[in-house]
Every structure is written in structure tokens, then in C-alpha cells.
Amino acid sequence: xxxxxxxxxxxxxxxxxxxxxxxxxxxxxxxxxxxxxxxxxxxxxxxxxxxxxxxxxxxxxxxxxxxxxxxxxxxxxxxxxxxxxxxxxxxxxxxxxxxxxxxxxxxxxxxxxxxxxxxxxxxxxxxxxxxxxxxxxxxxxxxxxxxxxxxxxxxxxxxxxxxxxxxxxxxxxxxxxxxxxxxxxxxxxxxxxxxxxxxxxxxxxxxxxxxxxxxxxxxxxxxxxxxxxxxxxxxxxxxxxxxxxxxxxxxxxxxxxxxxxxxxxxxxxxxxxxxxxxxxxxxxxxxxxxxxxxxxxxxxxxxxxxxxxxxxxxxxxxxxxxxxxxxxxxxx
Amino acid sequence: xxxxxxxxxxxxxxxxxxxxxxxxxxxxxxxxxxxxxxxxxxxxxxxxxxxxxxxxxxxxxxxxxxxxxxxxxxxxxxxxxxxxxxxxxxxxxxxxxxxxxxxxxxxxxxxxxxxxxxxxxxxxxxxxxxxxxxxxxxxxxxxxxxxxxxxxxxxxxxxxxxxxxxxxxxxxxxxxxxxxxxxxxxxxxxxxxxxxxxxxxxxxxxxxxxxxxxxxxxxxxxxxxxxxxxxxxxxxxxxxxxxxxxxxxxxxxxxxxxxxxxxxxxxxxxxxxxxxxxxxxxxxxxxxxxxxxxxxxxxxxxxxxxxxxxxxxxxxxxxxxxxxxxxxxxxx
Numbered sequence: 001x002x003x004x005x006x007x008x009x010x011x012x013x014x015x016x017x018x019x020x021x022x023x024x025x026x027x028x029x030x031x032x033x034x035x036x037x038x039x040x041x042x043x044x045x046x047x048x049x050x051x052x053x054x055x056x057x058x059x060x061x062x063x064x065x066x067x068x069x070x071x072x073x074x075x076x077x078x079x080x081x082x083x084x085x086x087x088x089x090x091x092x093x094x095x096x097x098x099x100x101x102x103x104x105x106x107x108x109x110x111x112x113x114x115x116x117x118x119x120x121x122x123x124x125x126x127x128x129x130x131x132x133x134x135x136x137x138x139x140x141x142x143x144x145x146x147x148x149x150x151x152x153x154x155x156x157x158x159x160x161x162x163x164x165x166x167x168x169x170x171x172x173x174x175x176x177x178x179x180x181x182x183x184x185x186x187x188x189x190x191x192x193x194x195x196x197x198x199x200x201x202x203x204x205x206x207x208x209x210x211x212x213x214x215x216x217x218x219x220x221x222x223x224x225x226x227x228x229x230x231x232x233x234x235x236x237x238x239x240x241x242x243x244x245x246x247x248x249x250x251x252x253x254x255x256x257x258x259x260x261x262x263x264x265x266x267x268x269x270x271x272x273x274x275x276x277x278x279x280x281x282x283x284x285x286x287x288x289x290x291x292x293x294x295x296x297x298x299x300x301x302x303x304x305x306x307x308x309x310x311x312x313x314x315x316x317x318x319x320x321x322x323x324x325x326x327x328x329x330x331x332x
Numbered sequence: 333x334x335x336x337x338x339x340x341x342x343x344x345x346x347x348x349x350x351x352x353x354x355x356x357x358x359x360x361x362x363x364x365x366x367x368x369x370x371x372x373x374x375x376x377x378x379x380x381x382x383x384x385x386x387x388x389x390x391x392x393x394x395x396x397x398x399x400x401x402x403x404x405x406x407x408x409x410x411x412x413x414x415x416x417x418x419x420x421x422x423x424x425x426x427x428x429x430x431x432x433x434x435x436x437x438x439x440x441x442x443x444x445x446x447x448x449x450x451x452x453x454x455x456x457x458x459x460x461x462x463x464x465x466x467x468x469x470x471x472x473x474x475x476x477x478x479x480x481x482x483x484x485x486x487x488x489x490x491x492x493x494x495x496x497x498x499x500x501x502x503x504x505x506x507x508x509x510x511x512x513x514x515x516x517x518x519x520x521x522x523x524x525x526x527x528x529x530x531x532x533x534x535x536x537x538x539x540x541x542x543x544x545x546x547x548x549x550x551x552x553x554x555x556x557x558x559x560x561x562x563x564x565x566x567x568x569x570x571x572x573x574x575x576x577x578x579x580x581x582x583x584x585x586x587x588x589x590x591x592x593x594x595x596x597x598x599x600x601x602x603x604x605x606x607x608x609x610x611x612x613x614x615x616x617x618x619x620x621x622x623x624x625x626x627x628x629x630x631x632x633x634x635x636x637x638x639x640x641x642x643x644x645x646x647x648x649x650x651x652x653x654x655x656x657x658x659x660x661x662x663x664x
Contacts, residue, residue: 049546094580096579096580096604096605097579097580097604098579153605176564201430247428247429247430248426248428250428251601253598253601254602255602256598256602258597258601259598260596260597260598260599261595261596262594262595263592263593263594263595263596264592264593265592266566266585266588266590266591266592266593266610267592268610269585269608269609270585270586270587270588270608270610270611270612271430271610271612272429272610273428273430273485273609273610273611273612274569274609275607275608275609275610276601276607276608276609277601277605277606277607277608278598278600278601278604278605278606278607279600279601279602279605280602280603280605
């Protein structure tokens with residue numbers, strides 16, 4: 001089969017290669033990929049920033065497709081099913097945190113940027129009927145991360161003020177969409193006026209350009225502060241978020257693209273009784289609940305652009321440069 | 333009446349003075365103080381580190397005594413009652429956080445380091461029958477802070493691993509005692525071998541001297557990490573706490589005697605799904621629940637030393653220098 005693999009000999013570090021597939025183990029299925037999507041994790045893998053990365057591995061965590069082969073012990077009715085794949089493997093039984101054997105699909109095991117992928121059958125969920133293949137392939141990792149951040153960690157309630165920073169990124173777009181579906185008053189921020197326009201177009205009530213030196217004052221005036229903030233940047237902007245949080249509010253971050261903060265205002269955190277919480281992916285229960293919400297509210301992922309496998313370099317570069325609004329999809 | 337007041341003309345900034353008392357407003361009571369206790373807040377007030385501090389104000393948040401006079405609208409059976417005082421005024425209805433009119437007894441209004449204090453009757457609770465006056469006077473502020481940190485914020489469960497940093501301080505001692513009463517496996521840390529001995533004597537299972545360069549490794553080996561950490565120091569030691577927290581664990585801090593942290597390990601927080609939470613004092617419900625626990629389990633506050641009012645400077649200096657194990661009590 002064809003697959004987008006890591007190859008440190010290439011300038012792009014990517015190679016669309018012919019890869020030998022393997023036989024199924026008991027409990028596994030083979031899914032023919034109809035659409036896959038990129039996450040920042042794929043870019044970090046391309047850059048070699050993950051441990052134990054080896055040339056030849058197939059990248060990709062997000063995918064949707066059709067079950068074409070089933071291993072021993074898998075019920076026959078899975079065959080030919082249209083499915084999406086939960087890329088979180090071995091989370092374990094503890095809802096609070098993943099187990100030590102937790103693994104994300106795509107490095108170290110072969111991922112979804114291929115004609116087909118092998119996964120345990122318990123990673124499969126019915127493809128939401130209202131979604132195109134591209135939309136279904138775009139949902140899993142970022143959707144799961146956003147859903148857990150908002151619900152299990154953030155405990156968002158209808159009528160609360162939600163700020164999602166960095167609109168444009170995958171997790172941020174889902175956090176905005178899920179937040180609206182759950183009845184929150186959703187605001188979002190970005191440095192890009194075009195992305196903020198796009199946010200307004202999908203129904204976000206308030207948008208803030210964080211390059212505007214006045215955005216914190218404006219946000220406080222217009223919203224009276226946020227009950228919940230979902231962020232993936234951290235760095236020194238964490239103190240800005242501490243300022244716009246309502247007393248008693250929560251800041252949940254799922255990544256730290258700006259690195260560690262150099263200082264945080266401890267007094268403001270304890271006096272305002274703020275909670276600063278980290279989150280990663282989500283449990284099987286989180287995934288199941290996300291699918292329920294998505295189907296009930298007919299939520300459609302925002303697709304930035306669809307690329308063919310032989311355009312992988314262009315697709316990866318677009319994500320690296322933060323040009324996208326919504327998910328970057330790759331189809332075989 | 334005699335009272336310990338702030339006086340910036342004194343070297344000690346304290347003056348045991350004759351202070352005129354005022355008439356009661358409707359709903360207020362006068363409590364004759366049998367015992368009062370010091371908190372770090374009093375020392376910060378002495379240093380002038382609180383806003384709107386004026387000479388002549390009576391210091392003190394903690395107190396217990398006997399109701400000697402009642403204002404209009406207060407039921408007669410309060411007269412002569414033995415009470416402890418909840419020093420948290422106007423918390424409001426939101427369990428998450430205090431209202432903007434929240435106030436702590438003792439600056440700006442006159443506090444408990446006096447022959448008597450005037451408070452609204454709804455701040456009174458029956459003095460726990462198993463406590464001496466000194467113990468009852470030592471409980472309120474630090475007990476309330478520790479109880480909320482452990483329960484409402486920390487959601488401590490029986491069998492969980494709890495670390496309380498800085499044994500010796502008032503909040504820390506109560507967090508240790510309440511943690512044991514709630515069935516947690518309690519560890520504590522200090523830089524003082526004598527304080528750690530004292531902790532062992534009251535039943536703390538594991539103690540760590542944080543001057544020991546190896547304490548993090550030892551704590552992880554001996555406990556497998558902490559589900560909950562209660563801290564009042566923050567500063568750069570926050571990263572040590574992040575290291576000894578169990579994945580999915582919580583760090584709750586009620587103060588920041590070491591100031592702001594210069595850097596925090598964002599990646600460890602989101603990958604391990606940690607929660608870093610600030611807390612301050614507690615709601616009326618927290619106070620009521622604390623009293624229930626204290627009475628049910630017959631918990632006795634640890635008293636460091638009892639001073640007379642005319643030894644106030646010595647008492648304040650002992651707290652400033654961190655010499656105490658347990659509460660420093662003052663009696664009229």
C-alpha cells in the first residue's frame with residue numbers, strides 16, 4: 001500500500017512510499033482510509049521531536065474509512081462498516097488520566113496517512129451519518145481533545161462565558177463548535193482578522209485580536225470575564241488569561257506551543273480561586289460522549305483544505321506555518 | 333477596652349492601647365474574647381502590606397469567647413453563649429469564589445486581638461465542646477482555609493496520598509489533621525527536623541525534609557506520588573510539587589510566601605493532566621462542614637505557645653521568624 005512515511009533523507013522529511021502491510025492479530029481490523037487529517041503531533045513527528053522515531057514509520061492519527069478485513073474474534077458485521085477511528089490507545093480505566101501504556105495512533109505504530117491502517121476493533125465508531133468522509137476523518141484527535149478540555153476538565157455549563165484562544169487550530173475550532181452546542185457564550189481570539197471573521201461567520205459572539213494591546217480591557221468590559229478558557233499556547237500569555245478569567249474560573253490547556261511561562265501571578269490565582277489545568281486527548285468515555293454530541297447537534301468539522309497524498313509536503317507546511325482555519329485533510 | 337492596635341510610631345508597629353468601643357448595630361453581637369490567635373495576615377498587616385491600613389485599627393481574625401451583648405433583632409438565647417467566630421464576612425452565595433464585598437475580620441474593621449469584638453451574629457458557631465478556649469480561638473481562619481483546600485478544592489478521598497508542605501504553619505497543621513481524619517495517607521514536609529518529629533508524633537506516616545536534595549526521588553519511591561498537594565509557598569518549589577504529583581493529581585495553594593514561580597513545566601502539566609488551583613479562606617458552608625468534622629473526630633488544634641496581650645510583639649516576631657509548630661495564641 002501507499003503511505004506517507006518519515007524519511008530523514010528527504011528535505012521534506014516525508015516520503016510517499018510503497019509500504020508492506022502485515023497480517024492482522026486477533027481483535028484487529030484493517031480500515032481502508034477514505035480521509036485522514038493532520039495534527040500538530042504529525043508536524044512534531046516530522047521534525048523528529050518525539051522519542052523513538054524511526055524512518056519508515058507511517059504518520060497520521062486521524063482517519064475514517066471502511067473496514068475491509070477483520071482479525072480472529074472480531075464480529076463479522078464489522079466488515080464493510082463505515083467507521084471513524086479513536087486514535088487514543090490503552091487509555092485505561094481511570095477517567096482522570098491516561099495509563100502508562102497509553103499510546104497515540106501514528107508513531108510508534110503505523111498511522112492513518114496510508115491506503116489502510118490496522119487498529120484494534122475497539123477503536124472503531126460508526127461514522128456520523130451527517131458527515132462527509134473528509135469531515136469524519138478530521139474529527140478524532142482534535143475533537144476528542146477539545147471535548148475533554150471543555151467537559152470533563154472544564155465542566156462547561158450552558159450560559160457560561162467561554163474563551164477559546166487561537167481560533168484556526170483544530171482543537172480550538174472544535175472547542176468553539178462544541179462550546180456553542182453546549183450553550184456557552186463563546187468568544188475566541190486570534191492574531192488573524194480573517195480567522196476572526198470566519199469565527200463570526202460560524203456564530204461566535206465575540207472575537208478578540210490578541211495583537212491589539214487593549215484586548216484584555218476590551219474582553220473584560222464586553223464579557224465581565226470568562227468562566228472557562230481553553231488554550232494551547234501557554235508561554236507568557238498565560239498571565240493574560242489569568243487576567244481575563246472570572247474569579248472562580250478555569251484555564252484548561254492542551255498544549256504549550258509558546259513554551260513555559262516565565263512567571264505566573266500566584267497571588268491572583270489564589271485570591272481569585274482560579275484553576276489552571278492540563279489536559280491531553282481523552283478517555284474512551286470522552287470519545288463516546290463526543291460522538292453523541294456531534295451526532296445530536298449535527299456538528300460539521302471545518303475543513304481548511306483537502307490535499308492528495310502526493311501533496312503531503314504542501315499540506316504539512318501549511319500547518320507548520322499556521323495558515324489554516326480548520327482541519328487539513330489528506331485523501332489517498 | 334484593651335486592644336492590640338497598629339501604630340506606625342512604634343518600633344514594633346504594635347500598641348496595646350485603650351480603645352473606645354461602639355454601640356451595636358442591628359444583627360450584631362459583642363463577644364468577650366477568651367482566646368485569639370495569629371495568622372500570617374496579621375503579620376502582613378503589621379508590615380503595612382495590606383491596602384487601606386490605618387493606625388489605631390485592632391488586629392486579629394481568629395477568636396473565641398462569650399457573647400455579652402446582642403443588638404436589635406438578635407435572639408436572646410445567644411447571650412452568654414460560648415462561641416467561635418467565622419472571620420470570613422460577606423462570602424456570598426457562590427461556592428466557587430467569594431463575592432466582591434468579601435472581607436476578613438481584622439482590618440479594615442476592628443479584629444479579635446482585644447477584650448471584645450463586634451461581629452454580625454451569623455458569624456458565630458457554638459464553641460466545640462471538646463476544645464479548650466485556646467484551641468477554639470486557634471481554629472477559625474487556618475482551619476477554614478485548610479478545610480476548603482482539602483475538600484471543596486482538593487476533593488480528597490479516603491486512601492489517597494496527600495502531601496502537606498511546610499508543617500508548622502497553621503493551615504498546614506490543620507490540613508494534616510483534617511487529611512488524617514478523612515482517611516488520607518498523609519505526608520508532610522518541612523526544613524526542620526524538629527517539626528517533622530512533631531508531625532510523626534501526631535501520626536503522619538511519611539515526612540520529608542525539603543532541604544534534602546534527594547527528597548523528590550525519595551517521596552516518589554515511598555509514595556508513588558501524591559493525589560493531592562496542599563501548599564502555601566509556591567515560588568520555584570512549584571516545579572518540585574509538579575514532579576511529585578501523581579498523574580491526574582492536584583496542587584492546591586492558599587498562599588505564596590516564596591512569591592511567583594519563575595518557570596513552570598507546562599508540558600508536564602498537560603501530559604500528566606495536573607490541576608493547579610488557588611484557594612482562599614472558605615464559604616459559610618465550608619466553615620459549617622469544618623466544624624462538623626472537627627466535632628465528630630474530636631480534632632484538637634496544635635497550640636505552639638500562649639502569650640498575654642502585653643507580649644504581643646514577642647508573639648508576632650515568633651510567627652514572622654517561622655519558629656512555631658502550631659498556632660500562636662493570645663489571651664487578654
